[in-house]
Amino acid sequence: MTERPKVAIVGGGFGGLWAAQALAKMPVDVTLIDRKNHHVFQPLLYQVATAVLSPGEIAQPIRRILHRNKNTEVILGEVVGFDKEKRLVKLSGGEEVGYDYMVVAAGARHSYFGHDEWEAEAPGLKTLEDAVEIRRRVLMAFELAEREAYLTGVKKPLNFVIIGGGPTGVELAGAIADIARKALAKDFMAIDTTSARVVLFEGSDRVLGTFASDLSESAKKQLEDLGVEVRLNSFVTDVEEGRVKVGDEWVDCDVVLWATGVAASPLGKALGVETDRAGRVRVERDLSIPGNKDIFVIGDMVSLLQENGEPVPGVSPAAMQMGEATAANIRRDLKGEPRVKFTYVNKGTMATIGRSKAIAELGSLKFKGFIAWLMWLFLHVFFLIGFRNRFAVMFDWFWAYLTRERSARLITGDAGEMPVTLSQSSSTPDPKPARKPKSGKGKVR
């Protein structure tokens, strides 16, 4: 430990990483804490969930990404709380990390609107584990249908339901439709995978509601071209094993995926300041929390209105900009200069729908279809962290585009360990059922 100010960063997502990078050249000591050893490139998570990419291709060890930052230590640990008086970050193992400045960037998950019991049936997509589980469920649905059709001659219809018409829901729906109609079609003998039904339910009157309405309209058409059934103004009122209730109608489904709602990390509430209904922290304009200039909250955990009255969106560019703005304000503090307000710069937004299908909005410019898709493609490869990943991803995309094959079609866990009904198989695969969990004793190694 030196005499230099200590900056603790909680979370290695886009916000935390960009803050760490901006602090690398400043006279501070940085400790970045994350409960994973890797940063996940979330914009491509749905491609792992749909067997295009492997987990390793969209994730990099945080320690590796920051290994050139001589003033930065990365530690693996789960933050469970804070001591604002003593300026301590508390870890689950009982360890504490001191700080002079703290940057909380722990992100958000999907919200089940008070029905967390629905999650077992309808998983969301926020982590690599979520992605692998969703991939397993989607592939298992086809495998189980094939087995039953072959052994009993009964061909059950396959139904995939996606709840939420935001970017993630649209990406998942488009990709699953493509898997069923193209990637798997030739590999199954007993069932016709192209007859699988993919339904996207959206509560509002359009998908991708943050875009201009004509782009939403185009996105809906592009989804329908892929064979996705888009149902607007449809609220899910209940989720059960093998079916979901939409309004008063029950809809059968083999796989349900949840892609709506926002629930900020509970660490927001743990800060003891005002949060909104989604648990997002209402920060000051300099991104610090009320009454604590030394604590910043950034990224998806934040509820902040722009000058124009619009909320800062929960997107990765906003998190990156907040990370950099926070580092800049810490530098100003060190120089005795006044802090400046954070202003979000919207460099444009895009959403991908499927093979050669996307929409993009850059200021007043609007793009649809293939051009928008190409823009999306290059932008995402460009921003993907780590050369090796970038290369591998480009190769896989090129390969998938040429062959329409999915190169990462792995179901991990045994069919035996894995109960036969999909709902049961929601229990995660266990490599070693034989291994009983151990007693808590034993030293930290």
Next chain:
Amino acid sequence: MTERPKVAIVGGGFGGLWAAQALAKMPVDVTLIDRKNHHVFQPLLYQVATAVLSPGEIAQPIRRILHRNKNTEVILGEVVGFDKEKRLVKLSGGEEVGYDYMVVAAGARHSYFGHDEWEAEAPGLKTLEDAVEIRRRVLMAFELAEREAYLTGVKKPLNFVIIGGGPTGVELAGAIADIARKALAKDFMAIDTTSARVVLFEGSDRVLGTFASDLSESAKKQLEDLGVEVRLNSFVTDVEEGRVKVGDEWVDCDVVLWATGVAASPLGKALGVETDRAGRVRVERDLSIPGNKDIFVIGDMVSLLQENGEPVPGVSPAAMQMGEATAANIRRDLKGEPRVKFTYVNKGTMATIGRSKAIAELGSLKFKGFIAWLMWLFLHVFFLIGFRNRFAVMFDWFWAYLTRERSARLITGDAGEMPVTLSQSSSTPDPKPARKPKSGKGKVR
């Protein structure tokens, strides 16, 4: 179902796949059953365990590999037994698959010599799940040591113990030594990863005992060059949390890996014929079981002596050759020709030790070091199934060779969910602890 003979193949490893390929052009209907949806290229499994390759790079969906075989159906399911009278394969879900010929190729796992309780502490390496779990333990050991050193200033020595000096043990030991000394060295600030101790225990008087003794000697030297401590004539007598007993000496360890012993699939015993101590089936020379010409057993499940009195080794080439020989005998049956005895053709054996280090034996020719390693490299890429995998693997190897980086350094599961001591962390990561396993009811979908 047609009037053509039905051939049921149990297992999609090398034996089962090669049998299926050889049967593709014959007038039979083939059903291949495996409890995984993917074939794993086992010779490279240790590279997933040591973060060089991603699971997707050494595995392919079995359905994909065989999708051109019009007479072949692949189903995902766990075989739990047989009805030899009714000629039925029984699945865990209660389903049954009929056959006229059955080929059982369910492989083998490591044996703990009657101490299965050691497995939780000292996992073996046979499946992708094993590999990911071992990768997690190895990487976690470094992460936890770094955290403790950073937070408490206490630098505990890191000890990795590998039990068994066969090919897998040698590969794991060499790769872990390389990770500690090279791949991770620059990424950790609080600990010196190069000081990690890697010990390989072998019960006999040399490693890689199936090779000529001078090659074993060379392999030992090459391991020691990598920094591995090789201890011969050392029997493990007990395994506990954080330590193993060798002879009468207790050795501390953060990670123990098990790479010795053979336990054939229990399906061998389920056939109700004589098996050896390892549970391997004593097959007839035509690979059928005594008293049942319509049931063949092949691969690692088999105990068979060659003409020269030597046992057929449990290696992938032997499994492939048995698969083809079985298909050939089925064809002879159909043509009314007499069956022929199986003869194993040894095309040479090689073992890799680490970066630029290996040994190879081709007939009377012996190779050591870089040349042997190059031979190993090309042979394995050549045999790797699926063009895309081959390409991706070559790229990763090239990349790892240039940069000494490990591109797949992922620890999945949360640090929070993952208890802090390694022994505890042997419980496998659970992406969704929230998800409670479901009731057994519900139809096969």
